[in-house]
Amino acid sequence: MNKWSKSMLLSSFVFVAACVTINVYFPAAEVESAAKEFVEDVLREDSDTPTDDQSSVFDEVSVHSIAAAINPINWFIGTAHAQADITLSSPAITALKNKMIERMSQSLRSHLDSNVIGFTNTGLVEVIDASQLGLKDRQALKKVVADENRDREALYREVAIANNHPEWEEQIRAAFVKQWIGQAKSGWSYQNASGQWVKK
């Protein structure tokens, strides 16, 4: 191998190494705290579904925005922080969240309490043991679980997109997995990392 090709090889390693170091910053802590809040809202037992979620979202944000708008310095700081300010409040996300809150209080919670369903390690819900239910209820449960999982899949994707990083979907899902399991009530079932069902 001549000098030239050696140096080419070396420089290509340097190039590859340089490429690897270019990483998109994933705000893990921010995503986790946003996911934490979201899951808290869904699992909260006395939660009433907000009837007019859009306006409440607006109030919160607009107060912030107007306050920021008054002071140009705040405004600039606000923009600088925007990258890490994980948002979970686009109209699509809010609509999904409200459906999930409603479903949780209407049926999922009681099924979680009786260990009929549990949280999977992929951020979904799954039927573990439906033997206590009548046959018609088992079919109804399949629908509820399928509905919830469709909403959850859409949620993880919409959160990634609302934050301008569709490629974060899997990391966002992982943050939610941690929260669903972390905030599960004791006695509820969840799937551990190796796929086994365990009771909390």
Place this chain on the structure above:
Amino acid sequence: MPTQAKKWQLSELDIQSQQGGVMITMETLTYVDKAVLNKINYFCPDAISLYPLHQCKSATFSFDYQQQNHQLTLSTKVNFASGDWFISLSAFNQQLLVEASSSSPLLNMVLFEFNAKDRLSQHLEPFGVVLPDAKLTGSLALDVESMSLTSITPLQFSGLNYEYSDDVIVAGLGGEMNFTSNFNNKALQYGIELAQGEMLLNELYVDFSQYTLALTGEIKQLGEWYEFIGGIENQQSLSLEAQLFFNDIMQWRDLKLKADVFDAFHFNQNILSGILGIYGFGGTELSGQFAVNAQWLEQTLSGVAFDFNDMYMLNERRKLSAESLTGRVNWQLTAAEQSKLAWQSLELAGLPVQQAEAAFSLNGADFLLSGPHTFPVFDGAIDVTNWQMNDLFSDAMGLNMKASIRPISLRLITAKMGWPLMAGKISGIIPGMSMNDEVIEFQGALNLDVFEGIMVVDHLSMERLFGVAPVIAADVDFKGFDLSLLTETFGFGLITGKLNGIINGLRITNWKTDRLDAEVYTVKTKGIKQTISQRAIDNISSLGGIQGAISKTFLRFFDDFRYSKIKLSCKLHNSVCEIGGMKNTSNQFTIVEGGGIPNINIVGYVRSINWDEFISRLLNANYEG
């Protein structure tokens, strides 16, 4: 033969004839070392002879079998000299009555609420015999010579339970059945009326008390294979026929299914709606008739044909509907058969298609539209010259389409969307598409002619179109919109001039605008006047919350004003529109720059505004000034 003689072995036989009756006891009776009966006791209470003629009306017979004591009541008549005999046996509190005689090869059985599983499973299941967990009432005849078992009166059954898994289970089945079976020829014929109980078969749930079924079937042996021909019928909505070939070890080969749903409304209410709900299409309304013909060869699905006859379908949530859908969708694994559908009207994810028909072929994983088609949409049409799809059942479906839009009135589209009525027409070329998972992406831009200008819709994609929170995303660029046409449409107050604009990152979720980064501005054009009416100024001002900005001042004496530029931008995120125009500062921006005398500028001071509020002000601007 000595070996034959050894099959039955008994020990400690004792026969006693007493005043109180005749007693025969045996300590053990074995059959080929397998079935062992212990403590066998036969007692006839009458003091009667044993030989040559024994007759007893209510003898008791008891024995131990597998540590359990069993008692039977017998009525016997045996002539040992002539070899004639008659036995009537009653067991399990008269749940089972068996009659046999030497004059007939028939063994008659009368069952009364007899549960074969309760009574016999522990004896027969070790031999691989599966007994139904059900109460049976009726009479059967077993022909010992021809080895056939036949129902004499309908065999009524109730409380039939069988569980294969949590997902495959029947419970409380009840009804009646007639059957004849032959163990030698391995033939079976049956007719069952199912009127009670329920069944779960994965996603399928049936409540038989609501949806009564009549099942018929016949099994015949044809060489090493058995042929099963069966039917399932519901008087109101379903007629299904099946033909299946299987062998001794229950491996199946070919299957043909033909299901006729002659009342789709009834079938949907009782059967289909529950399944559709699981797949996210709950609340679908159906009526009309359809049929499904499916065929499996060597366990492989080789063809499915759906025939629709005057079908009506509606799912409001998914914006899907069909009226008078008639025709055949014929999927074949290898051969390319023609399919053809015709309809009175269709709605696909909100897109309404009027009366038309489509001819196509569905072959393996390929779809091909047969020749050019025209699908009328409102007062225009979509002309499809070529439409091809590959890898239909994979996540990355290939989609090739060449199509164009013949002018469609915006007024009709906007009315349908519930938006303010707009004038003008759209037309253009639809580029190719690709589909990946649930995302449909248009390759290349969609060019539309709108408001006498050009609108280019680029990076158009649709996600979960028929699913949860459907998304339409695009980048839009338009040039040369005739502002007078546009403002006229919105009833906004006349503005003349030409408008250009860019809407980047437009994302419509759940049919509502979720995000965008938009900027619209006027462009000076030779020969085009740039004027803005008093009403339009009032309305633009109202965007900033000011009512009657001009009409309340002396300027109201002017009908319209000249302007040099209008510019408005909105960056929508989280329901909040960050609004701007020209000369943006942190708390101020200019929307309209005047150009003449009197010189009118419109300056905005609120840079954040709720989107819904913004839209409602924009669209409801034509209030009294």
